[in-house]
Amino acid sequence: MLSTMALIAAAATVNFGNDIGRVRPELHGSGFAPQICSCSKESVDLIRSMGFTACRTHDWALTNPNQRVCDYFHIFPLINLDANDPKNYVFGPTDYLLGRARNELGADIFFRLGTSIEHSGPKVHFNSLIPEDFDKVADVFAGIVRHYNKGWANGKEWGIKYWEIWNEPDGHNNMWCLPDGDGNNFYKTKEDKADYEARRTKRERLFAEFYAKCIKRIKGEFPEVKVGGPALCYYNEKYFAALLEECKKQGVAPDFISWHHYTHDPDIILKSAEKARKFCDEMGFPNCELIVNEWHYFGKHYSWGDLRSSDPAKRAKAWEGPGSHNGIESSCFNLTALAGMQTSKLAQAYYYGCMYTGAWGFMDGGRNLYKVYYGLKLFGDLVKKYKTICESTCDGKGITALALKSADGSQRAVLVIDYGAKAKSIELGVAGVPEGAKAKAWIHDYKRNFEPVPAKAGADGKIVLEKADENSAAFLVTFE
Numbered sequence: 257m258l259s260t261m262a263l264i265a266a267a268a269t270v271n272f273g274n275d276i277g278r279v280r281p282e283l284h285g286s287g288f289a290p291q292i293c294s295c296s297k298e299s300v301d302l303i304r305s306m307g308f309t310a311c312r313t314h315d316w317a318l319t320n321p322n323q324r325v326c327d328y329f330h331i332f333p334l335i336n337l338d339a340n341d342p343k344n345y346v347f348g349p350t351d352y353l354l355g356r357a358r359n360e361l362g363a364d365i366f367f368r369l370g371t372s373i374e375h376s377g378p379k380v381h382f383n384s385l386i387p388e389d390f391d392k393v394a395d396v397f398a399g400i401v402r403h404y405n406k407g408w409a410n411g412k413e414w415g416i417k418y419w420e421i422w423n424e425p426d427g428h429n430n431m432w433c434l435p436d437g438d439g440n441n442f443y444k445t446k447e448d449k450a451d452y453e454a455r456r457t458k459r460e461r462l463f464a465e466f467y468a469k470c471i472k473r474i475k476g477e478f479p480e481v482k483v484g485g486p487a488l489c490y491y492n493e494k495y496f497a498a499l500l501e502e503c504k505k506q507g508v509a510p511d512f513i514s515w516h517h518y519t520h521d522p523d524i525i526l527k528s529a530e531k532a533r534k535f536c537d538e539m540g541f542p543n544c545e546l547i548v549n550e551w552h553y554f555g556k557h558y559s560w561g562d563l564r565s566s567d568p569a570k571r572a573k574a575w576e577g578p579g580s581h582n583g584i585e586s587s588c589f590n591l592t593a594l595a596g597m598q599t600s601k602l603a604q605a606y607y608y609g610c611m612y613t614g615a616w617g618f619m620d621g622g623r624n625l626y627k628v629y630y631g632l633k634l635f636g637d638l639v640k641k642y643k644t645i646c647e648s649t650c651d652g653k654g655i656t657a658l659a660l661k662s663a664d665g666s667q668r669a670v671l672v673i674d675y676g677a678k679a680k681s682i683e684l685g686v687a688g689v690p691e692g693a694k695a696k697a698w699i700h701d702y703k704r705n706f707e708p709v710p711a712k713a714g715a716d717g718k719i720v721l722e723k724a725d726e727n728s729a730a731f732l733v734t735f736e
Contacts, residue, residue, distance in 0.1 A: 266679040267651040267718075270659035270670050272735075273688030274647035276599070279660060281639040283597045285310040285366065285549075286632075287610035288618070290356040292320045292349065299612055300360050306618070306629070307636020308607075310364040311357045312549050314423050314487070315610045317372045325350045327371045329383055332396045339395035342409030351412065354404070358414070365414070366549065366606065367404070368487070369397045369470070370422035371431070378429045379437035386432055386459070390466045394473035397421075401478050418604075420514060420549070421470045421485035425463040426495055432463055460495065464502035472508040482511035487549055491515045491528035493535055500539045512545035512603065518554040520585075522593040522675070525551055529601040545603035551593065552608045552616070553586035553628075555579050563615055578727040581615060582626035584702045588675040588728035591631045595658035595671060598645055607632065630705040634671075634732065642669060646688070652677055657684075668693075668735045678726040684719040684733060693735040695719055701729035 286308040290300045316326045324330035324346050337344040357363050374384040387393045401419060403411035425432035428441055438459065439452035463486070471483045488495055496513055503509060513532065517525045529546050536544040558574040563581060565571050579585045590607065597605050611617040618629040642660035648670070650657050654677030659670045668689060672682055686695075697711035701724060711733060714720040721731045 265681050265683060266655045266674065266677055267683045267685070268655055268657040268670075268672055269649050269685035269687070270657055271647040271687040272659060272661055272668050275644050275661070276647050277645045279639050279643050279645055280598055281307075281309045283600075283602060283605045284308055284594065284635060284639050285312065285363075285604060285606040287312045287314060287316075287550075287606060287608060288612075289313075289316065289353070289363070289610075290360050291612075292323050292325070292353055292356075295356075300356075302612075302618065302625075302629070304361050305636070306632045307640055308361070308363055309639075310366050310604070310606070311361065312366040312368060312420075312606045313354075314368040314420075314550075315372045316353065319610050320349075320353065323349045323353075325353050326368070327383065328369060328393065328396055328400065329371065331400060335387075335389070335392060335396075339392060339399055342399075342403075345399060345403070345409055347403055347409060347411065354414075365404075365416045366418045366420065366604070367400075367416055368420045368423055368485075369400065370420075373424070373427070373430050374433075375430055378440070381429075381433040381435070381437075384431050384433045385435060386462055387466070390469050391473075393466075394470045397470055398473055398477055401474055401481065405478065405481065417482055418512070419474060419481055419483045420487060421467050421483065422463070423485075423487040424489050424516070425459070425467075425486050426488050426492060432459055434459060460498055464498050467499050467510075468502045468506040468508055471503065471510055472506055475508060482545070484510035484512035484545070484547075485514055488515040490517060491532060493531065496532075496535065497539065500536075500541060504540070509541055510544055512547050514547040514549045516550035516608070517548060518550075518552055518608075520554060520556045520589065522589055522596055525593055526596045526600050533601040546601055547604045547606075548602060549604070549606040550608040551605060553581070553589040555581065555585065578702050582618075582628045584627045584700075585676070585728050587627040587631035587700065588673050588730055590628055591635060591671065591673045591730050592656045592675040594635050595656050595673065598658065627700075627705070630700055631730065634700070634706060634730075638669065638671065642667070652679070655679065655682065670733045672721060672731045672733065673728075674723065674730070675728045677728075679723060681723060682721045682731070683714055684721060685716070686719065686735070689735050696734050696736065697721060698732045699723075699729060700731075701725070702727045706732060 288303045289311045313326045371383045402408040439455040443449040562570040563574045643663040644661040646659035648657040648659045656673045695711040698706040699709045712720040
């Protein structure tokens with residue numbers, strides 16, 4: 257039964273006669289990919305069905321246990337050896353893994369050069385230590401690019417375009433670590449705070465030098481590729497400013513900057529892109545692309561500790577009900593974000609999933625599909641089928657509409673999402689549809705996954721889309 261707060265009607269209007277841009281499939285990327293081992297045809301089919309156009313390779317070493325894949329120290333195990341000698345590289349496992357993503361998914365590769373995350377403690381680090389020799393690592397990175405794009409070391413000629421330097425160097429004790437730790441960020445004394453800030457400053461200075469050096473090395477040999485990064489934990493303008501200043505100092509320009517968002521507010525993702533565009537332009541990098549390459553819903557009612565806890569009460573906050581981590585609220589958040597990204601300043605975006613099951617997957621341990629799967633699959637179908645975005649307006653916070661048209665204009669569809677609006681129903685006004693066209697509607701809600709529902713006629717020719725409860729929901733409406 258609907259609460260009194262939900263007894264409202266919302267409205268959206270679309271005009272298929274007013275084109276405002278092209279559909280951009282490149283904003284529907286992810287980290288999902290076939291694994292080397294234990295990857296059934298069913299799993300590959302499920303990944304393919306979501307229609308991701310590109311796969312980012314971060315954390316793939318963690319989802320392919322006992323395999324030397326993707327991370328630079330797996331590909332080049334002994335850093336003291338000659339980076340120009342192909343015998344010192346181990347490419348085979350990564351070749352196979354990337355080949356599966358390309359051949360079985362038909363996806364482009366977005367290659368993260370660096371390391372997967374390492375949750376080993378405040379002072380225990382192996383793979384995430386700051387490299388001792390920046391020039392050597394830059395040469396190793398160039399060797400990896402050379403192998404995959406120029407056929408070097410019995411390699412490929414795949415023309416991988418995007419190469420990212422590292423991941424989350426602004427993280428704490430897990431990605432770009434000093435040998436004796438990064439300090440205690442839960443400091444209680446002035447001495448603790450001073451120590452932490454000194455370590456943080458040193459880490460940022462060293463990374464800026466490393467970042468610019470790697471870009472310069474790779475672009476010097478491969479001017480045709482795009483190099484950038486570094487996939488910051490969030491949009492951190494101060495950190496980006498230090499990176500771009502160091503790039504100016506070394507006489508290079510990143511082709512893109514990248515960052516992450518784990519949030520319950522899709523507007524944060526879109527607004528960060530607006531800020532980043534203005535920032536890069538003012539810094540003198542107008543051609544620098546903007547990429548959010550990890551994004552995922554994170555409910556405001558649970559914490560990271562709740563997500564990982566063994567306490568039933570804490571886990572329930574993250575894993576039960578409509579607002580669960582991969583439930584209907586999460587799915588409608590995804591659809592709202594994906595719809596908004598289509599007309600944003602972002603050049604690419606990657607939904608964070610690299611596992612099949614669990615927190616960062618699309619199904620649970622029993623292989624029951626999460627709600628997020630159905631939303632991601634729908635969006636993949638839409639960006640494949642439709643080519644043009646048409647005008648839309650929405651009345652009320654939490655209501656989003658994305659109007660789409662096929663290349664020849666004969667097919668029209670609108671995705672309507674209630675993400676947290678708690679509407680009783682949504683009135684959809686439509687213009688630019690041929691006379692006599694019939695509307696068909698499908699709903700994605702707490703109990704249904706794009707099942708047919710009536711598209712009822714309302715006042716003034718509007719279509720009424722009715723919800724079953726106050727939870728978030730999405731509708732697909734097509735016109736034939």
